[in-house]
Amino acid sequence: MQLKLAMIGFGVVGQGVAKILRDRQAHLKERYGAEFVITAVSDVKKGAVADPNGLDPKALLDHLDNHPDLTTFPAPERGWDALTTIRKANADVVVEVSWTDVKTGGAALGHLREAFACGKHVVTTNKGPMVVAPWEMLEAAARAGVEFRFEGTVMSGTPVINTAWKCLRGCEITGFSGILNGTTNFMLTRMEQGLTYQQALAEAQSLGYAEADPSGDVLGWDAAGKVVILTNTVLRKPLKLAEVQLASGITEITPAHIEEAKKTGERWKLVAQANVEDGTVKASVLAQRVPLSDPLAGVMGPTNAVTFHTDLLGPVTIVGAGAGQRETAFAVISDLLDIHATLLARQG
Numbered sequence: 001m002q003l004k005l006a007m008i009g010f011g012v013v014g015q016g017v018a019k020i021l022r023d024r025q026a027h028l029k030e031r032y033g034a035e036f037v038i039t040a041v042s043d044v045k046k047g048a049v050a051d052p053n054g055l056d057p058k059a060l061l062d063h064l065d066n067h068p069d070l071t072t073f074p075a076p077e078r079g080w081d082a083l084t085t086i087r088k089a090n091a092d093v094v095v096e097v098s099w100t101d102v103k104t105g106g107a108a109l110g111h112l113r114e115a116f117a118c119g120k121h122v123v124t125t126n127k128g129p130m131v132v133a134p135w136e137m138l139e140a141a142a143r144a145g146v147e148f149r150f151e152g153t154v155m156s157g158t159p160v161i162n163t164a165w166k167c168l169r170g171c172e173i174t175g176f177s178g179i180l181n182g183t184t185n186f187m188l189t190r191m192e193q194g195l196t197y198q199q200a201l202a203e204a205q206s207l208g209y210a211e212a213d214p215s216g217d218v219l220g221w222d223a224a225g226k227v228v229i230l231t232n233t234v235l236r237k238p239l240k241l242a243e244v245q246l247a248s249g250i251t252e253i254t255p256a257h258i259e260e261a262k263k264t265g266e267r268w269k270l271v272a273q274a275n276v277e278d279g280t281v282k283a284s285v286l287a288q289r290v291p292l293s294d295p296l297a298g299v300m301g302p303t304n305a306v307t308f309h310t311d312l313l314g315p316v317t318i319v320g321a322g323a324g325q326r327e328t329a330f331a332v333i334s335d336l337l338d339i340h341a342t343l344l345a346r347q348g
């Protein structure tokens, strides 16, 4: 089955999706019978192009290697903004990979609303809408009778939400704790290896881990947003961003603090958690010194980890990539394959 895609945002993750399609289209077709065709791309600075017959991902990527934007890319339609693209492109699935704003939901909130109103399936890695309006998004998709996947919003392509929803079905999940931000965990690792805070941040940005506005990472808002997503969708308890206890993220941790912790056999980590106690959710994102014997102490670089506390199985820990181009683009491909399989099964 062929699914046509409209890409909203064509930055690190959007181009990562194009790279996987460029390199693996034949494999996806042979192995899963899935053919994903990009029919539109809309990006604020890089411009917008659309072709109902499909845009070659390799040509798009080659063009951006040699030009600052897509304004001279040959295509029958150009210049559509995100909402026009969602309305006019002949896409089956809107892939929303634009900037995240966990405080307001950002433009992405409008993109998802429009996609559902137009009866499009949606895959997103954008945390904003699922932090600000998770229930509205889930209900809008259900009302529209479309598929909605957002695995990449938490721990990039590492299957956290799907594991909780599918593999831990039947267990009561009462809470979780872990490391939910790749940028800050990478920075703490590199600072321990001798880099300054600014050098470590610059490296995280150059590797595509950080948000467009990295203050969201270092102040803990990004991890807090992921706590909100997991609490609403996995614990099934309503929680708002303002209800997550947050201090200053990792902004006050200096190389001297890191050295001090080393001397006592400890390591700084930005620990995110939420627990249901007497029906109430207590959630926090706080920098903490953890002993080296704690499993979280061994989670280094852009790797993240989350432990779900379950009644029947005890603690279940998932460790894997927390950020990165290929890793997050994989989340999109995996979600697209899931939608493809669901639609095929529905056809009978």
Ligand SMILES: NC(=O)C1=CN([C@@H]2O[C@H](COP(=O)(O)OP(=O)(O)OC[C@H]3O[C@@H](n4cnc5c(N)ncnc54)[C@H](OP(=O)(O)O)[C@@H]3O)[C@@H](O)[C@H]2O)C=CC1
Residues within 6 Å of the ligand: 008, 009, 010, 011, 012, 013, 014, 042, 043, 044, 045, 046, 082, 097, 098, 099, 100, 107, 108, 125, 126, 127, 152, 153, 154, 155, 156, 208, 209, 210, 211, 212, 322, 323, 324, 325, 328
């Ligand atoms: N990078 C990662 O490791 C991960 C990222 N995510 C999430 O995935 C999303 C994409 O991340 P990433 O690709 O790294 O971010 P980038 O900043 O690299 O890319 C986002 C792109 O979206 C474009 N954009 C912003 N607003 C709009 C809009 N209104 N309409 C159309 N395009 C828009 C930007 O345009 P331009 O800059 O050209 O102006 C930019 O090219 C974010 O929401 C992020 O939080 C989730 C997990 C991991």
Ligand SMILES: N[C@@H](CC=O)C(=O)O
Residues within 6 Å of the ligand: 153, 154, 155, 156, 180, 181, 182, 183, 184, 209, 210, 211, 217, 222, 322, 323, 324
């Ligand atoms: N900036 C985020 C990207 C993934 O959500 C992070 O570093 O974890």
